Amino acid sequence: MIKRISIILVLSVFVLACNGIEKPKKPDNLISKDQMSDLLYDLYIINSAKGVNRNLLQSNGFNPENYILEKYNIDSTQFADSNTYYTFDTEEYSAIINKVKARLEKEKEIFEELQDKENDSIKKHKDSIRNLDRNRNLKTVKKLDSTVIGKKKIKRPVGIKDSLLQ
Structure with missing residues (x-):
């Protein structure tokens, strides 16, 4: 009997606690959706x-969060209030986050294209250096071949003595 009462009591407290969530009121200095997406980006x-x-950031005394807040000319409470307001409405916040994601993916594609171009350029330089080295090696081999061909050694037959030496 005590178990049933305690279970009913816990469930009723849980149900009543969930009903008390209210949407936060709109802040007076609400950050616009576009500015919020830029800020989050x-x-x-x-x-x-x-x-x-x-x-590197710590050694230079750089505080990233303060830099962003100063860049957009807002304070931390304004950001916190606006963020709380937008996060309560999941559809609105999803739209803001999706905008940020799209921008990040676009920037990533641009960066990858630039990186591919740079890698191609580096590969071309390496290939040209490799070709120069091959050409140098071929010239050296040709020089060696030409010196060997010009100085062929004449072999004497075995057993024949030189007539002049007698």
């Missing part, structure tokens, strides 16, 4: 750089 890029070059 920059944050993703900076956080990626921070993961790769953490020591």
